[in-house]
Structures are given as structure tokens and as C-alpha cells.
Amino acid sequence: MLKRIKVHDQHEGEIFVQNKRHTPSNMPMVVSNMISDDMPDQHSEFFTHLSYFAISTIDIDGRPWATIIVGSPTTLIRAISEMELNISAVLPKDDPFLSSIINTVNSPYRSFAGIGVDFSNRRRNKVAGFIATSNIVNDTLNMSLLTNENVGNCPKYITIRKLEYCKRNPQIAADYRNTDRISFNQECLDIINQASTIFLATRHTSTISDNTSDLGINHRGGYSGFVRTYEENGYTxxxxxxxxxxxxxxxxxxxxxxxxxxxxxxxxxxxxxLHVTGIHINKTQHLCQFY
Incomplete structure (x- = not known):
């Protein structure tokens, strides 16, 4: 299987924000040196011991969707090589990540980004690349992921938790995917208001080549209520x-x-x-707004 070599130079958006936030002038070089094409052994071993994993892709309209997949540590993620991960997970049939995988199966280039977090010790590692193959067998989504972007992350703002697997029969409570004007119901607002951990998926589309386009996913955390909402003109x-x-x-x-x-x-x-996707704007030096 051929590997897509990734160019790790930072793009104009990253450099713009770094300059605005007065980071050291050598930061683009520092970041590029910290990102590797091949997955370090400690990362692949880390991923294969996880029973949950945050992952994102884009749908047929180019919108990023993030979800959290769960399963047994022995079967959820398998490291095939320093450039390939295999994932097997059962997702709810209405999960937008699953819908995106199904609806883009014939796309020539399907990117992904993932982040593994061990909530027991706050360790986390990020990985990104493209989806080589995907299929569904007996309700199980199987994916072969070719990785070309690997980086470790600091443990800031991660809440230590003890998590136990609990099998459920999930039901969709609200679906706004077919409308462009969303005002969340109280159940959605309650999920946002209690959150002390979220996963933010973003996209960069390069004007140069696919090798410089990618997806990203990051952990964001704080005390419950650190994410705020407000209503204006029929939008949340x-x-x-x-x-x-x-x-x-x-x-x-x-x-x-x-x-x-x-x-x-x-x-x-x-x-x-709760899964959401939409327009996202950097409002000030310290906030980003999403609708």
C-alpha cells in the first residue's frame, strides 16, 4: 500500500494566529520538527491499549464531524505498522461520522484525524492521515487508516476520570442536519452545559496539493460550563x-x-x-465562536 508523504510546514492560518499571539519567531520550525510521518512505537502501543478514541472526518459536503468510538482494548485499534492503524467499532446508525464514511466511500481521498486520551493519567497523542479502506460487516465499521502526521500533546486541561464501558441501545434525540437554522432544545443545551471535555475537529484545505491539506482534532477542557451558548436571530x-x-x-x-x-x-x-458542525470564527484573542 502506497504512503502519502505529508508536508509538515505550517500554513498561513497557523502562522497568522501565532503572530497575533506573539509566539517565538521560530515556532513554525519547532512545530514541523515535532510532527513525524511515521508513528512512534510508543504511540502505536498507546493507541492499541485504548478502549475509546476520538476521531473525525469530513462529510460529502466538506463539513467536519467528530465522534468518540468505543470498544475492547484488544480489538478497537490495532497497529499494523508504523504507518497503519486498523479500527473496528460498532457505532450508532445515526452517528454523523458513520454517515460520512458511508457517503464518501467512493471519494478518492478521505482524510481523518484522531486523538487518543488516557483519562486515567492525562496522556494524549494525535494522529492524522487518510482512510485507505472502509467496510461494514455485521454492524461493525472496519477502517484501515494510513497515518502521515503524528505528534504528542501536553496534558493541560484534561480531567482525570475512571471510565467503565456500558453497552447501550442509543436513540437519536434531536437531528438538525437538514436545516440551516438551529436553535437547540434543552436536552442539547444540558449536554453542552455539563461538558468539561470536548473534541474540536477542524479542516485545512490547501490550494497547493492534497499533501498539504489535512484534518485536525484536539481536546478542549475546563470546568463544567466552560463552553457557553446564546441565542440570536433563531440561531444557537x-x-x-x-x-x-x-x-x-x-x-x-x-x-x-x-x-x-x-x-x-x-x-x-x-x-x-452531542455532535455539531458549522461555521466557526476566531472572534478575539481568547474566544472562538461557532454556529
Whole structure:
């Protein structure tokens, strides 16, 4: 299987945000040196011991969707080589990530981004690349992921948790995918308001080549209520603070150029998840707004 070599130079959106936030002038070189094509052994071993994994892709309309897949640590993720991960997971039939995989099966280039977080010790690693193959067998989604972007992340703003697998029969509670004007019901607002962990998926579409286009997904965390919402003109707006982290500004940089993003809000008490996607704008030096 051929590997797509990734160009890791930072793009204009990332550099713009770094300059706006007064990062050191050598930051683009630092970031490029920290990202590798091949998956380090410690990363592949880390992924294969996880029973949950946040992952994103884009749908047929180019919108990013993020979800959290779960399963047994022995079968959820398998490392085939330093450039390939295999994933097997059962997803709810209405999960927008699953719908995106199904509807783009004939696309020549399907990108993905994933982030593994061990909530017991706050360790996390990111991976990205493209989906080589996908199929569904007996309700199980199987994917072969070819990786060309691997980087470790700092443990900031991750809440330590003890998670246990609980099998459920999920039902969709609200579906706004066929409307362009969304005002969330109270159930959706409750999931947002309780969240102390979210996963933010972003996209950068290069004007140069596929080798410089990619997806990203990042953890965002804080105290419950750190994400705010408000209503205006029939829309629900979501406001996500940007706390100081590694100062790479990959997510904010992608938003600066592409202005779209997806977020998954998990509720670790009930097992509910809220998936949203839409227009995303960097509003100030410290906030990004989503609608």
C-alpha cells in the first residue's frame, strides 16, 4: 500500500494566529520538527491499549464531524505498522461520522484525524492521515487508516476520570442536519452545559496539493460550563474559550483559513453525545465562536 508523504510546514492560518499571539519567531520550525510521518512505537502501543478514541472526518459536503468510538482494548485499534492503524467499532446508525464514511466511500481521498486520551493519567497523542479502506460487516465499521502526521500533546486541561464501558441501545434525540437554522432544545443545551471535555475537529484545505491539506482534532477542557451558548436571530451560538496550551495554534489556524469546524460533546455520566458542525470564527484573542 502506497504512503502519502505529508508536508509538515505550517500554513498561513497557523502562522497568522501565532503572530497575533506573539509566539517565538521560530515556532513554525519547532512545530514541523515535532510532527513525524511515521508513528512512534510508543504511540502505536498507546493507541492499541485504548478502549475509546476520538476521531473525525469530513462529510460529502466538506463539513467536519467528530465522534468518540468505543470498544475492547484488544480489538478497537490495532497497529499494523508504523504507518497503519486498523479500527473496528460498532457505532450508532445515526452517528454523523458513520454517515460520512458511508457517503464518501467512493471519494478518492478521505482524510481523518484522531486523538487518543488516557483519562486515567492525562496522556494524549494525535494522529492524522487518510482512510485507505472502509467496510461494514455485521454492524461493525472496519477502517484501515494510513497515518502521515503524528505528534504528542501536553496534558493541560484534561480531567482525570475512571471510565467503565456500558453497552447501550442509543436513540437519536434531536437531528438538525437538514436545516440551516438551529436553535437547540434543552436536552442539547444540558449536554453542552455539563461538558468539561470536548473534541474540536477542524479542516485545512490547501490550494497547493492534497499533501498539504489535512484534518485536525484536539481536546478542549475546563470546568463544567466552560463552553457557553446564546441565542440570536433563531440561531444557537456556541462560544469556546481558547486556553493557553502548546502555542501551536493548529486548530485556530485551520479555523482562520477554512472557517468550519465540528465538535462532539460527551456526557460521561449518561453516555450521551452531542455532535455539531458549522461555521466557526476566531472572534478575539481568547474566544472562538461557532454556529
Amino acid at each position: 451560538y456556541i462560544v469556546i474559550p481558547d486556553y493557553s496550551g502548546n502555542r501551536f495554534y493548529q486548530s485556530l489556524g485551520n479555523i482562520e483559513t477554512d472557517r468550519v469546524a465540528g465538535v462532539v460533546f460527551p456526557c460521561f455520566t449518561s453516555g450521551d453525545m
